[in-house]
Amino acid sequence: MRRFSQLDVFTATPLKGNPLAVVHDAQGLSDDEMQAFARWTNLSETTYLLPPTDERADYRLRIFTPGGELQFAGHPTLGSCHAWLAAGGQPRAAQQVVQQCGVGLVTVRRDGARLAFAAPPLRREPVDDGVLAAVVDAIGLPAGDLLGACWLDNGTKWLGLRVASASRIRALRPDHARLKALAKVGLVAMQDAEGAADTQFEVRAFAAATGVEEDPVTGGLNAGIAQWLIGEGLAPARYVAAQGSALGRAGRVHVERDAASGTVWIGGDVTPCISGTLSL
Structure with missing residues (x-):
């Protein structure tokens, strides 16, 4: 059994934003299992929280759409960070969280009750x-x-x-x-x-x-x-x-x-x- 969260992102009102499915403690799941569950949720993205492999990161994230894996996406970054913190995640720095994903390290800052991520290089x-x-x-x-x-x-x-x-x-x-x-x-x-x-x-x-x-x-x-x-x-x-x-x-x-x-x-x-x- 694994912890599971579903959140609405970019809104303070339920059902008015973009839903996100988050699987906690996802180590041990295969790529095929991750993709199959993302197809099943049929949301724009489903994410999987994993231990980081980069010592500078607080957690590692994999992001799947129903059609394949993404190297980065914004609403999964904010929603997954919120879920990680709510589940007891402790970042190395008090006011920011460092996410490891396909594009590398992404910084998420706490701005009051709201989270914000640093846009990756474009x-x-x-x-x-x-x-x-x-x-x-x-x-x-x-x-x-x-x-x-x-x-x-x-x-x-x-x-x-x-x-x-x-x-x-x-x-x-x-x-x-x-x-x-x-x-x-x-x-x-x-x-x-x-x-x-x-x-x-x-x-x-x-x-x-x-x-x-x-x-x-x-x-x-x-x-x-x-x-x-x-x-x-x-x-x-x-x-x-x-x-x-x-x-x-x-x-x-x-x-x-x-x-x-x-x-x-x-x-x-x-x-x-x-x-x-x-x-x-």
Whole structure:
């Protein structure tokens, strides 16, 4: 029997964020068993807490979607850290936790009751015109509404699209079958009067290749978007993004770039929903 937690991430209200399944004490599980359970939960991510193999880390994390393993993802990082601490985990440093995962070491800081992770290094690449045209057509975005595009890779690769209208983003009904063969797509636009008043940007994430057509609230994507937009002067150093509106969620992603270090921090509330034991 293993400890099991299910949490709602990027929300202080249950059922309004992105759910995460966390298996504690996961040593002894095979890759196939981890993948099978992730398919069974059918959540955007299921994670497994393990002892670290790097002496600088407090724990090691493996992250699985229904379709495969990820080297890094944001909402699993925050949710798993919360679960690890709630289960009695003791970090080496009082105000921060160091997570070991596929991209290396990720720092999670305690900011009051909220956790925030340091965005991993981002690789940006230009987008082939043919791929971009196919993606824009598959999501049903009028060409005139596209303001910019680039690949965003921080351990998970997204095609980032900057869109002129938040209302347009919320209204999109993409062809997920076509997108599955093209790219995972993240869209961002400045918030408008029809969106949440406490936010400055609207985000959506289409990820059919992972086995989940739309990821409700996506920390890793928001990290890449923040580094892209802040780096180009298109977003302030501190803002809140809304995500999940089209799915009936109300995710809130808190972004802040540290002026001294340049580190971009991605924070959010975590709400525990289920706690128990698991037999695999």
